Amino acid sequence: MKQAEKEDYLQNYDLLKKRGKPFFPYAVLKDASMMLVVFVVVAVMAIVLGAEQGPKADPTTTTYVPRPEWYFFFLFEVLRVLKPPWLVPIATVGIPTVAIVLLLLLPFYDRNAERRPERRPIAMIAAVMSISAMAYLTFLGASAGTPTEIDQPAPPGTEAGLQVAAQSGCLACHKIGENGNDGPGPELTEIGDMLPRAAIARSLQVGPAIMPSYAELPPKKFDDLTAYLAALNGNE
Amino acid sequence: MPKLPVPAPLRRPSKPGEGGNGASSNGTEGGPGGGAMEQAKHGAAEGASGVAGWLDERSGATGFLTGMLFRKVPKGTNWFYTLGSATMFAFAIQAITGVFLAMYYTPSATQAYESITHLTNDVFLGEFVRGMHKWGASVMIILVFLHMGRTFFFGAYKYPRELNWVIGVVLLILTMVMGLTGYLLPFDQRSFWATVVANNITATGPVVGPYLADFLRAGPEFAATTISRFYAIHMLLVPGLIAALIGAHLYLVVKLGTTAPPWLKGEKPKSLRREEVG
Ligand code: HEM
Numbered sequence: 001m002k003q004a005e006k007e008d009y010l011q012n013y014d015l016l017k018k019r020g021k022p023f024f025p026y027a028v029l030k031d032a033s034m035m036l037v038v039f040v041v042v043a044v045m046a047i048v049l050g051a052e053q054g055p056k057a058d059p060t061t062t063t064y065v066p067r068p069e070w071y072f073f074f075l076f077e078v079l080r081v082l083k084p085p086w087l088v089p090i091a092t093v094g095i096p097t098v099a100i101v102l103l104l105l106l107p108f109y110d111r112n113a114e115r116r117p118e119r120r121p122i123a124m125i126a127a128v129m130s131i132s133a134m135a136y137l138t139f140l141g142a143s144a145g146t147p148t149e150i151d152q153p154a155p156p157g158t159e160a161g162l163q164v165a166a167q168s169g170c171l172a173c174h175k176i177g178e179n180g181n182d183g184p185g186p187e188l189t190e191i192g193d194m195l196p197r198a199a200i201a202r203s204l205q206v207g208p209a210i211m212p213s214y215a216e217l218p219p220k221k222f223d224d225l226t227a228y229l230a231a232l233n234g235n236e
Numbered sequence: 237m238p239k240l241p242v243p244a245p246l247r248r249p250s251k252p253g254e255g256g257n258g259a260s261s262n263g264t265e266g267g268p269g270g271g272a273m274e275q276a277k278h279g280a281a282e283g284a285s286g287v288a289g290w291l292d293e294r295s296g297a298t299g300f301l302t303g304m305l306f307r308k309v310p311k312g313t314n315w316f317y318t319l320g321s322a323t324m325f326a327f328a329i330q331a332i333t334g335v336f337l338a339m340y341y342t343p344s345a346t347q348a349y350e351s352i353t354h355l356t357n358d359v360f361l362g363e364f365v366r367g368m369h370k371w372g373a374s375v376m377i378i379l380v381f382l383h384m385g386r387t388f389f390f391g392a393y394k395y396p397r398e399l400n401w402v403i404g405v406v407l408l409i410l411t412m413v414m415g416l417t418g419y420l421l422p423f424d425q426r427s428f429w430a431t432v433v434a435n436n437i438t439a440t441g442p443v444v445g446p447y448l449a450d451f452l453r454a455g456p457e458f459a460a461t462t463i464s465r466f467y468a469i470h471m472l473l474v475p476g477l478i479a480a481l482i483g484a485h486l487y488l489v490v491k492l493g494t495t496a497p498p499w500l501k502g503e504k505p506k507s508l509r510r511e512e513v514g
Pocket of ligand 1: 495
């Protein structure tokens with residue numbers, strides 16, 4: 001902004017301010033009504049929706065839904081889009097960092113003196129695109145189920161392992177047959193062809209990248225699970 | 237404008253020559269003393285009467301408060317301008333309900349879950365307060381984004397309010413951090429596993445990522461130390477930062493004034509035009 005534009009703005013602002021109304025009681029009244037609305041909304045939600053409590057956290061049990069709060073869905077969904085391991089840091093850190101920096105520095109690179117939305121086409125297009133992207137990703141995250149059943153029949157002798165896999169939240173991040181989400185983790189439908197059982201077991205113990213470690217599963221369940229995964233070779 | 241019961245020292249000072257501004261009587265029952273003007277004149281000499289007078293003589297607060305309350309907001313200020321104070325109010329709800337939750341919460345791996353169960357099922361209004369805190373968080377997030385959208389579409393981040401935008405972005409991030417750290421505290425399956433994943437996500441960050449994740453986890457396993465670490469961050473560190481930054485944010489709002497809607501053009505009233513020539 002040039003000096004003249006600054007002075008112009010301040011002068012215009014001064015005039016509008018002179019013709020305005022005092023903060024008290026006019027703005028205060030509006031603010032207070034809005035606060036009342038906020039209070040009523042929160043109180044009604046608290047009464048109607050309550051505050052349920054899930055089963056106690058337990059690293060060794062198997063039923064859980066690894067899901068963030070809804071306002072983090074859009075960040076989590078980026079991980080499904082950028083799935084290959086070498087892209088993961090871009091999704092987890094790169095994109096959010098770039099977004100934050102762009103947001104922080106907005107007043108410093110948008111130096112146009114114009115304030116009317118209809119005369120700031122670039123800013124408006126960028127904003128509408130970001131808002132749509134966030135809304136779309138939030139919607140995807142909200143509609144991504146965390147199924148607890150696997151329809152594809154287990155390879156002979158590994159039914160127990162199928163149960164463990166179905167109920168351990170793997171499907172939140174992996175796809176097995178027709179069930180589960182395609183990402184952030186790779187599809188497991190033919191994992192037995194790609195990795196030997198020992199490597200699968202190692203993956204489960206370490207928890208590669210963002211995957212949690214399953215080292216605390218009871219040994220029996222752990223063995224069932226690896227046997228099942230190792231038998232998944234797409235020949236069914 | 238309807239007559240409101242404003243304590244006398246806070247009333248708008250009368251314009252010179254207008255006489256008294258309706259400050260009813262002088263300090264009945266130790267109530268606030270006379271009109272602000274008189275007080276300014278006589279306060280120091282006579283010793284102001286009443287509590288408000290006493291406070292004012294020692295703090296000069298009324299000057300500040302009248303300045304705050306009777307500053308003008310520009311023409312055209314509309315309902316979108318209430319989103320900021322609504323956000324602040326949502327933060328206040330979180331702070332107050334949070335204090336009550338803290339009275340019952342035990343930040344340890346063995347007792348966190350049980351203390352929440354106890355709070356939810358046994359404590360008077362426990363579930364209601366917890367519900368308000370839980371849903372208030374979502375409402376606050378929505379309000380922050382709406383408020384940011386308002387300042388963006390109105391071009392309010394431009395000169396001279398750039399600094400307030402920057403403070404706002406930091407507030408936005410801190411609000412998200414509150415959501416993240418609070419999610420672990422009930423310590424049920426969902427919050428546990430979601431936080432494991434969130435922590436793993438942190439660990440994928442370059443250079444500092446793994447260290448930050450280690451620091452948050454506070455040990456090789458997710459356990460008691462993790463909870464108390466998240467708890468301290470969630471109820472001391474971040475809310476303190478947010479409160480301080482809201483203070484700075486509002487200081488700038490009062491100092492610079494809120495924007496007028498961008499499509500309004502100020503017209504000079506006749507009297508002013510003459511003044512300029514003269
Ligand atoms: C905890 C969160 C926040 C609180 C409590 C808060 C509070 C407020 C309040 C009360 C105002 C007065 C005017 C109005 O209500 O519109 C204001 C103005 C402003 N806020 Fe915020 N705010 C928060 C977050 C943000 C964020 C995330 C941004 C943007 C990134 C932001 C940018 C601004 C700007 C630029 C103004 C000046 C607007 C004007 O003069 O018209 N604030 N804020």
